Each structure stands twice: as C-alpha cells, then as structure tokens.
Amino acid sequence: MICFQLFLAFLQIGMFSFGGGYAAMPLIQAQVIEKYGWLTVEEFTNLITISEMTPGPIAINSATFVGNQVAGIPGALAATVGCILPSCIFVTLLAWIYVKYRNLSLLQGTLTALRPAVVAMIANAGLTILIPTFFRSGLISFAQSNFQIRPVLLFVAAIVLLRRFKWDPVLVMVLCGVCEVAWQLVTGALV
C-alpha cells in the first residue's frame, strides 16, 4: 500500500516537472512534505543538499531516497519507477512523432510559456528552505530569539562566491558546512 502511494506520488512528480533539475523541487515539496508528510522541510533541505553533491537528477535522487526512508528497497524501486515512467512514455511517443513529422513548434511554444511559471515555483520552494534557516520558528519575525544571524551571513557569503567569483556550487555548499562546524567547535558546542 505504502509502495503504491510512493509510486503514485512520484508518478505525478515525473509527469509534471517540466524544465529539468530544480523544476522537480516544488512538486516534490507538494507531494512528499505537504501531502504525505514523508519528509520534514529540514530533511527535504538535506536531500536537496545531498542531490547537489551526487551525480543524478534531483527527481530520481529524491525518489530513491524517500522510497528508501519510507519503505526500504521496495519503496525505492516503486518511487523510482513511478518517477521515470511518464518520461519513458512521453519522450518515446514524442521521438516517434518527431521521426514521422519533424515538427516541434507546439511543444517548444508550450515550454516557452511554462518556463516563467517554473521559475516562480522554484523561487517558492527556495523560500521554503530559506525561511526556516533564517528564522527559527519558520515565521518571518526579527525578534532576537527567532532571527538567526549566522545563516544569513553564510548565505550572503555564498551568494558572493557563486555570483561574483563563479565558484563551483558544491564547493560553496561544503564550505558553508565546514564554517558551521568550525564555529561550533570554537564556541565549544561540539565536544
């Protein structure tokens, strides 16, 4: 039963993530966090971090990870098959139509319209990750107990390294992690 739910959830993720890579994020969030509660926002953030550091698409990585966490290897298989099944059908069908008719204008016109919507939804998924990172309660309020300055500083430094100095994203992320560990060691929180 749980395997079938995993299959259905990732079938929808595979079917509606247009534009590759991060486009799957808002859909994973809607299914995995909001609908089924298989991961918390915190675990989802860790999953995206892990996906950035390993080869493989975010959607497939998420399917395998979530499936494993929820129902072991059978769960991972169910979720991963669900995730790639729409691709297999849709892309094969399109490739077949293309070999016959050689016209893709409708498809490309649709994708042009979809791209801005996808950007907007990725932005929203990004906020879901950033808000609880900056504000302890998950609500935007600058009260001293709620607002965390260290993650904000790390974020700003990471943005500068990524955009101004064009550093590799994986290196920037690892560096952020190492800074936090160093800080915890210095302040004695980690013993």
Next chain:
Amino acid sequence: MKRSSVLRKVFFSTLYLSTFTFGGGYVIVTLLKSKFVNELHWIDEDEMLDLVAIAQSSPGAIAVNGSIVVGYKLAGLPGVVLAVLGAVIPPFVILTLVSFFYTAFRENTVIQSLLTGMKSGVGAVIASVVWDMGSGVVCSKDLLLIGIMVAAFLANYYFKVNVIIIILTVIVIGVIRTLIRERRKGAQK
C-alpha cells in the same frame, strides 16, 4: 553494425555518463551529443539538436529524457529500456547508500552542524538559479511571460494553489498562444 553491440554501447554510455556527471541534465545532454554525434557519428548534428529539444521540453529529468531519445533513435524500444536502465542505476545505487548512511549518521552532531551550515549554501545556490532564470524571463520583454511568472508566484506563495493546477493552466495558455501564432503565420503565407 550488429544490433547487440549498439545496445551494449547505448547501455554503457548512459551508465558511464550518469555515474560521473555532476551538474545536472544539461551537462549530460551535451556529453551524449559529443559521444554519439562527434565521436561515434551515429546521429547527425541537426537531428541531435531536435532530439535534445524533445528531451528538454518533456516532463521529467533531462538526463533520463536525453538517454531515452538517444536510445530510441539508435535502437528503438529495446534501446529506450537499456538507456533508461543505464541512466537510473547509478543514482539509484548511490542514493540507496546515502539513505543508509543518512539514517546511521543522523544523530551525529558533527554531521548535523555540517548539514545545518550547508542549508545556507544550498539556499544560495537555488537563489542564484532563480536569479539567472528569472532575469532571462524579464529580459525577454515578453509581457505575457513576465505576467505568467508573477501570477504563478502569487498563486503558489500566497494562495497556495496546487502546483499541478498551475502547470496545467500554463500549458493551456502556451498551447493557445502557439496555435494563434501558427495560424497567423499560415495566413501570411
């Protein structure tokens, strides 16, 4: 060339690329192109461009879609099956291992601080991607596209509209617009 050797090549190429390519689908598609167009000469350049367009405009992971089009072009349905297996086995194995270690190390305080720090980093990476993609939309100076971006954000963030509904609505808008344009083009001829 023998069919079985084509199939073998398709499988091992996608397996290899999927194991060693960091940096997302667009990178894999470029590597598939250099392998099958420039190195093996099994697909011609123009056709590959269209196949890549299919891979990029279909739903799902671009790396998987790219493998499917190449597999289909070279060896039909058996090619699709082997290309997909090649593309999916590496992330499946890697993430199964990661999932195992994640569960084992979740309580470790050093790992916890590392992951906490990395949250800011991954947030920055996503913000940077949104900036690049979003400025592309704004620079297109296409009011419909900018309108879709703003409306989709508001619908998603403030009104909590289901992402699938947003996507389906925008697909309808895109199809209507393309059909109107095609008809105008047809009328001009």
